[in-house]
Amino acid sequence: MNNFLEFIKKDIEAKRTLVSTLPTKTKTAAKKKNQTIASIEGKYLQYKSGLVNYLLAKSRSFELKEVDNSEEVSKLNEKIVSLEHVKFLLNPSNTYLEKMGFDVLLYQINHYSTFNFNSLNDIINGFLDKFELANILLTADDFHYTCYVHEYMSTFLEARRKKTRSYDKVSEIFEQIYWINPEIIEHIELNFRKLIKLNEKKFTSYIYQLQKEVMEQNKVANYNACLEKLQSLYVELNLAKKETVPFILSLARNGEIDVEQLQVDNKARINAYQTLVPQGVNQEDPLEMEKVCTTLEKLKLNIEEYDQYIQFLPLFKHFKEEYEKLVPGEGKESEYKGLKEIEAKIEAKENELDKINKKIFSGKPGFFEFKTENDLKHLKAESVLKAKELYELYKTYDQEYFKDKVLAILNNTLTIADLLHLYYSFDYFKKLAIQEVYQVSDYSEISKYSESFDLFAMNPTNLIVNGLPVFEETDIPKIIVNKYSLNNIRLDESTLEPSNLQSLLNKILLVLRVEKIKRSTTSVEKIWFMVQVDKIMAQDQEAKK
Amino acid sequence: MRKEEEKIDFDLSLLQLNELIEAYRDINDFLNFLEEEKQEIEDEEMV
Numbered sequence: 001m002n003n004f005l006e007f008i009k010k011d012i013e014a015k016r017t018l019v020s021t022l023p024t025k026t027k028t029a030a031k032k033k034n035q036t037i038a039s040i041e042g043k044y045l046q047y048k049s050g051l052v053n054y055l056l057a058k059s060r061s062f063e064l065k066e067v068d069n070s071e072e073v074s075k076l077n078e079k080i081v082s083l084e085h086v087k088f089l090l091n092p093s094n095t096y097l098e099k100m101g102f103d104v105l106l107y108q109i110n111h112y113s114t115f116n117f118n119s120l121n122d123i124i125n126g127f128l129d130k131f132e133l134a135n136i137l138l139t140a141d142d143f144h145y146t147c148y149v150h151e152y153m154s155t156f157l158e159a160r161r162k163k164t165r166s167y168d169k170v171s172e173i174f175e176q177i178y179w180i181n182p183e184i185i186e187h188i189e190l191n192f193r194k195l196i197k198l199n200e201k202k203f204t205s206y207i208y209q210l211q212k213e214v215m216e217q218n219k220v221a222n223y224n225a226c227l228e229k230l231q232s233l234y235v236e237l238n239l240a241k242k243e244t245v246p247f248i249l250s251l252a253r254n255g256e257i258d259v260e261q262l263q264v265d266n267k268a269r270i271n272a273y274q275t276l277v278p279q280g281v282n283q284e285d286p287l288e289m290e291k292v293c294t295t296l297e298k299l300k301l302n303i304e305e306y307d308q309y310i311q312f313l314p315l316f317k318h319f320k321e322e323y324e325k326l327v328p329g330e331g332k333e334s335e336y337k338g339l340k341e342i343e344a345k346i347e348a349k350e351n352e353l354d355k356i357n358k359k360i361f362s363g364k365p366g367f368f369e370f371k372t373e374n375d376l377k378h379l380k381a382e383s384v385l386k387a388k389e390l391y392e393l394y395k396t397y398d399q400e401y402f403k404d405k406v407l408a409i410l411n412n413t414l415t416i417a418d419l420l421h422l423y424y425s426f427d428y429f430k431k432l433a434i435q436e437v438y439q440v441s442d443y444s445e446i447s448k449y450s451e452s453f454d455l456f457a458m459n460p461t462n463l464i465v466n467g468l469p470v471f472e473e474t475d476i477p478k479i480i481v482n483k484y485s486l487n488n489i490r491l492d493e494s495t496l497e498p499s500n501l502q503s504l505l506n507k508i509l510l511v512l513r514v515e516k517i518k519r520s521t522t523s524v525e526k527i528w529f530m531v532q533v534d535k536i537m538a539q540d541q542e543a544k545k
Numbered sequence: 546m547r548k549e550e551e552k553i554d555f556d557l558s559l560l561q562l563n564e565l566i567e568a569y570r571d572i573n574d575f576l577n578f579l580e581e582e583k584q585e586i587e588d589e590e591m592v
Contacts (some may be wrong), residue, residue, distance in 0.1 A: 004564070004565065004568055005564040005565070005567055005568045005571075008568045008571055008572065009571060012571055012572075012575045015575075016575070016578065019578075019579065019582055020582075024585075024586055024589055027590075030586050030589065030590060033582075033586060034583065034586055037579050037582055037583055040579060041576065041579045044572055044575060044576055044579070045576070047572055048569070048572045048573070048576065051565060051568065051569050051572065052569070054565070055562075055565060055566070055569065058562060523559075525559040526559065529559060529562050529563070529566070532563075532566050533566075536566070536569055539573075
């Protein structure tokens with residue numbers, strides 16, 4: 001068997017020559033050639049089958065006994081999700097509005113033009129569901145922002161109450177109203193905003209109860225204790241998420257990594273070791289290499305964090321442009337009254353609107369009943385006009401609301417970590433900023449940015465952003481290079497350019513993977529062999545089809 | 546193959562295992578060659 005390859009090569013060569021030279025000019029000669037081919041083919045199919053069985057048995061004997069850590073990772077993830085919910089509810093930076101998730105719905109209804117009609121129904125149902133969570137059952141009487149809102153919502157609530165939840169009638173009514181009052185959805189939004197404000201106490205108390213429940217369930221005494229617990233869970237998760245050999249093998253098997261790169265003489269591997277393993281380190285010494293790997297694990301986390309920072313750098317720059325001029329100086333600042341002023345304006349205008357609506361709904365414009373149908377028409381038009389003005393006022397209100405939150409924390413030492421927390425706490429404004437900065441109008445795309453931002457903001461193991469000032473320029477690549485030169489890892493600043501980060505991460509991962517395999521019960525060669533056998537088996541299965 | 550197989554030492558070195566993979570590929574190529582030859586004969590008979 002030791003010479004099986006040699007035997008096969010020679011035998012194949014001889015038989016190729018034989019087959020190629022056999023004549024086929026006559027029927028008898030062709031028949032004879034066919035018989036010869038069939039005989040050789042039969043023999044070689046037997047060789048192939050025996051070889052496949054052998055290779056498979058051998059590959060199976062190399063299978064790893066080490067257990068994958070995916071179960072541990074998923075358990076830690078579950079705990080983190082649960083504690084993130086507690087953190088979300090206890091977050092001292094925002095209010096019941098954000099904790100109830102109304103800001104998410106307000107953003108959606110505010111951008112209804114991006115969605116289709118069915119999703120508008122979902123948004124309205126989303127609002128109603130949240131009210132019901134706090135035991136507030138809204139009826140048609142609660143929707144009197146304008147007579148059109150009342151008409152639409154009466155039909156909507158009727159459809160919602162029915163088991164079939166068919167919204168066909170709602171669509172019909174919408175169609176009718178839309179041509180008289182195209183801003184109907186904006187006015188539904190305003191009605192919900194008013195109802196949310198009106199029920200503030202009930203929502204606050206609901207949130208308070210919820211906070212008590214989740215704190216008890218998760219054995220957390222307060223917000224800070226929750227943060228501490230999360231911090232240690234994230235550290236544990238980072239450790240558990242370190243790639244195991246079975247995981248590396250699965251990556252190689254799925255073709256997610258190039259198994260050739262693991263080989264000792266591979267150029268990519270040689271280059272990765274030259275870049276990342278300090279000179280003078282004995283690469284055959286497991287203890288020395290373990291120290292290098294510990295440092296590389298940290299570098300990997302730093303690079304991943306820096307990569308996320310770069311992704312959201314336009315957002316941070318945007319914030320800087322908007323708010324740097326408002327950073328309080330040393331002199332006495334005049335008190336900010338913007339939010340209160342706009343709240344007062346809204347209240348006054350909503351009272352005016354209320355008066356008009358009362359006349360419309362009671363059918364009495366003053367002391368006398370409507371004289372003509374025209375009086376009613378006029379009042380309806382006036383109410384729509386007032387609602388339009390209110391919609392504009394609410395736009396200013398939103399700006400002032402966020403400005404108020406910003407001013408509460410704004411100072412010249414504000415860090416990127418503070419900013420991450422600010423946007424994480426106010427989903428509505430985070431999405432608005434994403435929309436503006438990245439010029440996206442598709443809701444699913446905005447949500448993707450938003451989710452990715454939250455993952456970055458929520459990670460308590462972030463290091464770089466904690467001390468990074470928003471209003472000062474900082475050379476992060478230089479900081480990273482200097483830090484790792486203390487560990488004798490000489491990185492070139494150009495490797496930390498945004499377009500080179502993935503390549504650097506790949507190099508780090510390659511060294512970590514090779515070293516992980518070297519310290520295990522298997523070897524790079526066995527992994528290579530198993531992957532090749534997998535490919536052969538797949539090819540064999542494909543041929544049998 | 547039976548006789549050849551019997552000679553296989555299950556503890557072959559990895560280098561030898563790699564040779565087996567190469568042998569598999571050679572056999573596969575050769576089987577494809579035989580298929581093509583058969584096809585040629587069939588095509589000629591049709592003519």
